[in-house]
Amino acid sequence: MIVPPPLDVAAARHLAPAAFARPLGARLRRAGAWLVFLAVLAVALWRVDLSPARLIAGIGKLGWLLALMMPPAHNGWLAEFSWAMLQTVAMALAGTALAMIAAVPLGFLGARNVVPVGLLHFGFRRVSDGLRGVDTLIWALMFVNAVGLGPFAGVMAIAVSDAGTLGKLFAEAVENVDRRPVEGVRAAGASRLQAIRFAILPQVFPVLLSHVLYYLESNTRSATILGVVGAGGIGFQLAERIRLNHWNEVAFIILMILAAVTAIDACSKAVRLRVIRGAP
Amino acid sequence: MSDVAAFEHAWQARGRRRRRDALAGGAALLVLLAASFVVSEINPARLAEGLPGIARYAAGTLPVLRPRTLVADLGEWYWGLGRWLVLLGDTLLIAFAGTVLGALAAALLSFPASRTLARGRAVYFVARRGLEIARTVPELVYALIFVYAFGLGPLPGVLAIAVHSAGALGKLFAEANENADLGPLDGLYAAGATWAIGMRYAIVPQVLPAFLSYTLLRFEINVRASAVLGFVGAGGIGHELYTVIRQFIYVDISAIVLLLIATVVVIDLACERLRHRVIGALA
Numbered sequence: 001m002i003v004p005p006p007l008d009v010a011a012a013r014h015l016a017p018a019a020f021a022r023p024l025g026a027r028l029r030r031a032g033a034w035l036v037f038l039a040v041l042a043v044a045l046w047r048v049d050l051s052p053a054r055l056i057a058g059i060g061k062l063g064w065l066l067a068l069m070m071p072p073a074h075n076g077w078l079a080e081f082s083w084a085m086l087q088t089v090a091m092a093l094a095g096t097a098l099a100m101i102a103a104v105p106l107g108f109l110g111a112r113n114v115v116p117v118g119l120l121h122f123g124f125r126r127v128s129d130g131l132r133g134v135d136t137l138i139w140a141l142m143f144v145n146a147v148g149l150g151p152f153a154g155v156m157a158i159a160v161s162d163a164g165t166l167g168k169l170f171a172e173a174v175e176n177v178d179r180r181p182v183e184g185v186r187a188a189g190a191s192r193l194q195a196i197r198f199a200i201l202p203q204v205f206p207v208l209l210s211h212v213l214y215y216l217e218s219n220t221r222s223a224t225i226l227g228v229v230g231a232g233g234i235g236f237q238l239a240e241r242i243r244l245n246h247w248n249e250v251a252f253i254i255l256m257i258l259a260a261v262t263a264i265d266a267c268s269k270a271v272r273l274r275v276i277r278g279a280p
Numbered sequence: 281m282s283d284v285a286a287f288e289h290a291w292q293a294r295g296r297r298r299r300r301d302a303l304a305g306g307a308a309l310l311v312l313l314a315a316s317f318v319v320s321e322i323n324p325a326r327l328a329e330g331l332p333g334i335a336r337y338a339a340g341t342l343p344v345l346r347p348r349t350l351v352a353d354l355g356e357w358y359w360g361l362g363r364w365l366v367l368l369g370d371t372l373l374i375a376f377a378g379t380v381l382g383a384l385a386a387a388l389l390s391f392p393a394s395r396t397l398a399r400g401r402a403v404y405f406v407a408r409r410g411l412e413i414a415r416t417v418p419e420l421v422y423a424l425i426f427v428y429a430f431g432l433g434p435l436p437g438v439l440a441i442a443v444h445s446a447g448a449l450g451k452l453f454a455e456a457n458e459n460a461d462l463g464p465l466d467g468l469y470a471a472g473a474t475w476a477i478g479m480r481y482a483i484v485p486q487v488l489p490a491f492l493s494y495t496l497l498r499f500e501i502n503v504r505a506s507a508v509l510g511f512v513g514a515g516g517i518g519h520e521l522y523t524v525i526r527q528f529i530y531v532d533i534s535a536i537v538l539l540l541i542a543t544v545v546v547i548d549l550a551c552e553r554l555r556h557r558v559i560g561a562l563a
Contacts, residue, residue: 041376041377041380044374044438045377047370047373047434048373048433048434048435048438049433049434050377050435054431054435055430058429058430058431058435058436061429061430062426062430065428065429087319090315090317090318090319091316094313094316097313129541133540133541133544133545134537134540134541135504135507135508137420137508137511138507138508138521138525138537141511141522142337143334145337146330146333146334146337147330147333147334150321151319151320152320152321152322152326152330156330156334222418224418228420228424228511228512229511232320238421238424239512242428254417257416257417257421258417261416
């Protein structure tokens with residue numbers, strides 16, 4: 001049995017001060033960070049008027065709404081709701097497809113190794129940033145005003161905001177490719193365009209496809225609410241039922257959204273696994 | 281047949297199979313896409329009519345900026361800057377309060393929702409399903425319902441963000457919990473600790489950096505989300521944006537949208553720096 005050598009506390013404290021107490025500076029910094037955090041939280045809770053009385057009254061009303069929602073029922077509107085749900089999924093699909101078409105050139109032009117001109121690729125990057133900095137719902141509201149009510153505005157909103165996101169992801173994928181195949185193809189006499197086609201595209205294609213599938217999934221979620229501002233799909237029905245106080249239909253639509261999102265998640269996960277593994 | 285010929289034969293067969301699969305997949309995708317275009321009422325005529333409309337709309341939102349009177353023009357463009365900054369501050373506070381409340385709920389629920397930590401299958405099942413429902417329903421749907429229950433203003437926005445964030449973060453937190461080393465927990469149990477004490481002293485120290493990092497990421501997402509909650513009456517800059525878009529006050533649209541983009545970029549950068557510091561300080 002190994003017996004540790006005797007060591008008095010003072011000597012140990014001298015050897016490893018941090019094991020006994022954190023230095024004063026670190027403790028003060030931590031306390032300061034907590035203080036700032038709690039102060040901001042207090043301001044936030046005061047500003048949003050989170051009083052216990054209001055909370056209790058609201059929760060009571062929420063319970064009443066939940067009681068009204070039971071049992072969820074479609075009251076004969078099943079065909080309309082199903083069509084709206086189908087339209088939502090179609091909007092997500094069409095919007096993602098258009099976004100991908102726009103994002104491929106944006107991605108290649110925004111990549112440093114394809115466009116060596118700094119100003120140009122910087123410009124394309126900023127365009128992508130601007131497009132995705134604005135929420136899809138804001139785009140939807142603007143497009144409803146520009147092209148009128150209906151799913152077309154929703155599709156354009158999804159396409160525009162995701163062209164930015166996908167463009168950025170594509171540019172990063174293109175910048176991360178292995179340089180050697182490009183050099184090999186170029187050495188064999190390929191033009192720049194041919195090098196992109198035969199050396200870069202095969203490397204980035206699986207990455208692009210997996211991003212696109214992921215965004216298809218997330219767009220189905222965002223497409224469910226675009227209708228709230230009039231851009232088609234199930235969200236329009238939902239907002240309408242809330243306005244009309246038909247709460248059991250509201251509950252039915254929420255359940256439909258849950259089911260559809262879960263189904264799309266499962267499909268997209270299956271396809272993504274196949275694409276990433278590379279079907280033999 | 282020689283080995284080489286056999287190989288060539290097999291190789292060509294493989295190539296044919298792959299081409300056939302690619303064609304079938306491509307055809308299926310095209311059919312699906314065509315169907316989705318029909319259902320979402322997109323056609324060349326609509327596009328030809330709509331795209332110039334969008335371009336006109338975008339051009340309409342641009343302010344008039346003349347080099348000679350640049351300062352005055354900028355002042356006119358951002359005539360409501362003071363009010364917009366207050367509303368933007370409200371939006372940030374909504375996102376902050378919602379994220380904090382959501383993260384607290386997620387942290388509490390993530391322990392029963394971890395397969396390795398939950399006491400009993402029923403507890404695990406209920407916690408998991410609860411988190412799933414909380415994150416699958418979009419914030420805006422919660423906001424629509426909460427505005428009805430709690431009245432107009434930022435409070436329903438905070439609660440909507442809190443509920444949705446609790447679901448999204450709870451799943452991520454639970455995954456972090458499941459990856460934690462169970463050795464310290466066994467040690468504490470052997471020393472007679474209860475379940476709650478075990479979670480606090482064996483698991484929390486391991487997962488805290490991951491929790492903080494995920495929460496900061498969620499805050500970035502919630503800043504974007506809270507900006508639109510005002511569309512349904514849940515406070516912040518969203519209501520102002522809704523009004524100016526609906527009333528075709530073109531120049532204000534671009535002013536507020538640019539302000540929003542700048543805020544989002546600043547918050548993203550700040551959160552990224554904070555995240556690196558948090559990971560560095562606690563890891």
